Amino acid sequence: MSAGRHDMGDRLHVVFEDRIAPWRRRLGAVLVWGGAAVMVAVFALLALGRFGLIALDVPNWRPALYAYLAWAVAFCTAQVLTRGERGKRALFILPAVLFVVAMVVFPLIFAVAIALSDWNLSSLSGPRFNGLDNFRQMLSDPFYWNAMRNMLWYTGMISVEYVIAFGLALILAGQIRARKFFRVAFLLPLMLSPVAVSWMVGKSMLEVRFGPVARLARELGWERPSFFGDPLIARLTIEAMDAWTYIPFMMIMLLAGLQAIPRELTEAAEVDGASAWRRFWEVTFPLMLPVSITAILIRIIFKLKLADIIINVTSGGPGGATDSVTSFIFREYRDRSNVGYGTLLALVYLVVIVVAITVFMKLVDRWMNPRY
Amino acid sequence: MSGTQIFHDHPVDLAYRARWWSGRLVIYAILILWTVICLFPIYWTITTSFKTAPDVMKGNLIPFWDFTPKWLGWRSLGLSPDTWGQESTVRAEFLKRFTNSAIVALGASSLAVILGSCAAYGLSRFSYRFGFMRNPDISFFFLSQLILPPVVLALPFLVLYKELDLLDTRIGLILLYTLTVLPIVIWIMRDQFQSIPVELEEAALVDGLSVWGAFLTIVLPIALPGMVAAFILSLTLTWNEYFFAALLTSTEAKTLPVMLASQTGSQGINWWAMAALATAAILPLVIIGILLERYIIRGMAAGAVK
Numbered sequence A: 001m002s003a004g005r006h007d008m009g010d011r012l013h014v015v016f017e018d019r020i021a022p023w024r025r026r027l028g029a030v031l032v033w034g035g036a037a038v039m040v041a042v043f044a045l046l047a048l049g050r051f052g053l054i055a056l057d058v059p060n061w062r063p064a065l066y067a068y069l070a071w072a073v074a075f076c077t078a079q080v081l082t083r084g085e086r087g088k089r090a091l092f093i094l095p096a097v098l099f100v101v102a103m104v105v106f107p108l109i110f111a112v113a114i115a116l117s118d119w120n121l122s123s124l125s126g127p128r129f130n131g132l133d134n135f136r137q138m139l140s141d142p143f144y145w146n147a148m149r150n151m152l153w154y155t156g157m158i159s160v161e162y163v164i165a166f167g168l169a170l171i172l173a174g175q176i177r178a179r180k181f182f183r184v185a186f187l188l189p190l191m192l193s194p195v196a197v198s199w200m201v202g203k204s205m206l207e208v209r210f211g212p213v214a215r216l217a218r219e220l221g222w223e224r225p226s227f228f229g230d231p232l233i234a235r236l237t238i239e240a241m242d243a244w245t246y247i248p249f250m251m252i253m254l255l256a257g258l259q260a261i262p263r264e265l266t267e268a269a270e271v272d273g274a275s276a277w278r279r280f281w282e283v284t285f286p287l288m289l290p291v292s293i294t295a296i297l298i299r300i301i302f303k304l305k306l307a308d309i310i311i312n313v314t315s316g317g318p319g320g321a322t323d324s325v326t327s328f329i330f331r332e333y334r335d336r337s338n339v340g341y342g343t344l345l346a347l348v349y350l351v352v353i354v355v356a357i358t359v360f361m362k363l364v365d366r367w368m369n370p371r372y
Numbered sequence B: 001m002s003g004t005q006i007f008h009d010h011p012v013d014l015a016y017r018a019r020w021w022s023g024r025l026v027i028y029a030i031l032i033l034w035t036v037i038c039l040f041p042i043y044w045t046i047t048t049s050f051k052t053a054p055d056v057m058k059g060n061l062i063p064f065w066d067f068t069p070k071w072l073g074w075r076s077l078g079l080s081p082d083t084w085g086q087e088s089t090v091r092a093e094f095l096k097r098f099t100n101s102a103i104v105a106l107g108a109s110s111l112a113v114i115l116g117s118c119a120a121y122g123l124s125r126f127s128y129r130f131g132f133m134r135n136p137d138i139s140f141f142f143l144s145q146l147i148l149p150p151v152v153l154a155l156p157f158l159v160l161y162k163e164l165d166l167l168d169t170r171i172g173l174i175l176l177y178t179l180t181v182l183p184i185v186i187w188i189m190r191d192q193f194q195s196i197p198v199e200l201e202e203a204a205l206v207d208g209l210s211v212w213g214a215f216l217t218i219v220l221p222i223a224l225p226g227m228v229a230a231f232i233l234s235l236t237l238t239w240n241e242y243f244f245a246a247l248l249t250s251t252e253a254k255t256l257p258v259m260l261a262s263q264t265g266s267q268g269i270n271w272w273a274m275a276a277l278a279t280a281a282i283l284p285l286v287i288i289g290i291l292l293e294r295y296i297i298r299g300m301a302a303g304a305v306k
Helices: A022-050 A062-115 A133-139 A142-156 A158-173 A179-191 A194-205 A212-219 A231-260 A263-271 A276-303 A308-313 A325-336 A339-368 B011-048 B053-058 B072-076 B089-125 B135-146 B150-164 B170-194 B199-206 B211-240 B243-248 B256-264 B271-291 B293-301
Strands: none
Touching: A022 A062, A062 A339, A062 B089, A062 B135, A062 B150, A062 B170, A062 B211, A133 A339, A142 A158, A142 A231, A142 A276, A142 A325, A142 A339, A158 A179, A158 A231, A158 A276, A158 B011, A179 A231, A179 B011, A179 B271, A179 B293, A194 A231, A194 A308, A194 B011, A194 B211, A194 B256, A194 B271, A231 A276, A231 A308, A231 B011, A231 B293, A263 A276, A276 A339, A308 A325, A308 B243, A308 B256, A325 A339, A325 B150, A325 B243, A339 B150, B011 B271, B053 B271, B072 B271, B089 B135, B089 B170, B089 B211, B089 B256, B089 B271, B135 B170, B150 B170, B150 B243, B170 B211, B170 B243, B199 B211, B211 B271, B211 B293, B243 B256, B256 B271, B271 B293
């Protein structure tokens, strides 16, 4: 997702005359700063009431939310007032920016505060600052590192998913009959909810006595099929279910890439006498590299969120063999209500992801555009 | 004349034809195998919802041939024809969850498409500068939200929503879901707007429309297919979302996936009921997938091809 590359598209250049009357500037400034003052005042009042410093009954912080909304509206209006045409343009992205800032930046700052405290939601004593204790606990938590290793394994399996998706995309891009039927059929797993898949596949089709897959396995000579007993088989089963839902995603992106390749290129190679194998490796595959990398990157991002199936089918078992980081933190919260520790684990996970993806993108960039 | 063949296929050509046929055979075998892999679980779930206990245990697969369909599963949900007129607490519960899911998914997708389309249009047409942030930085700011794993936000939101009295409300879920699909919408829509020639708006501006007027009356109608694609993808993701819903809702705003998950706890002996519930949960999206496949593929292909 190189943001920069795609941003070189056409821009709308318009010459406009904007003389902003002084009263508009003043009104705009009043709106922004006045709104901000009101917001701060509401926050302060709520905080004072909350901690019992003044006699004000504060059932919740909801008014603070309204204050932020009011300020956001005032800010947008002020943009148009003070900056005229330029303000109207800013209005296109301002709502989204204000929304994301409120929903991500603020909670993230909050998350850091929670992560540094000992906070059990089920106990009555609220949060207690405990510095880096959670971090030290994490370093010696074998289950967390086990979950991290599992995530590495799950992410590695994307290479297998990629090969299958590429193969299917190649077949779908070739000359076949009933292409539309196959495309719809191949797409359907993507539409299904992971929770439904956990039941449909994980709990009923893989059920050892009556499940059709277990029956098939018995027919094929596996006498006592068990899909969640052995750690490796359990992990493979979970991976297979996750792959089943997401292979269509990569397949469709790769298919779009294949269809965008000019036919003349492969035809020219064919005329030159290249075998199908060489045509693939020396023409199709190199041309597909950028699409492949985008597809794999997005797949990695989705894979890192893997949790629903694990929570519903194995709860991380047997012995943590199928645990992903997300499902582990989910249980950490649900079973122990441990908000502080869980948040710290999540933040560390985020840092690891950001570093890993940045390194991945840099390496890919270096590899795709070598500098000599 | 008859009996004597004048032209003979060269052995090389014969071998070529044989290779071609075996190639076809392999390709169709793979296609059919994968179709079975994709469709069998769906088929299995739908048919199981019409089975009785002996059918399940005997592993009967084909309705009317090796088992007679019964409304057992649907009756336990209060959705079979004979229970339709009667009062049913299970059905009320199911319909409540279904409505919750529908409202949350539709609300979040609409909000995301509105916010995302505006932002994507702005980013594809104008040059912004907010301090050190220029267009590529702003785009990256939006798209980078995709990397954020839900688990990082989950616990802070749990505490925040508790303080804001948004826990277990549909509006709380809508806001959160909007956040999770917004980057995808922006990604698809930016691609859409970049493919629309800028001359169209220039003409509209010359004719006296404002930027917003040109956006609403000229550009949006052209970008509608892209918006549909973004909307359907958002709908899929939000309808199926489980993680946040499981953490942030309890009695009021609980969605369908959470209800489904809470039923799987008891070691699924009541298969027909579970199958009926699972069918009801996946059916809306399966139908959308079949009918609007074109748009979904278009949405996912956006950005893949440059």
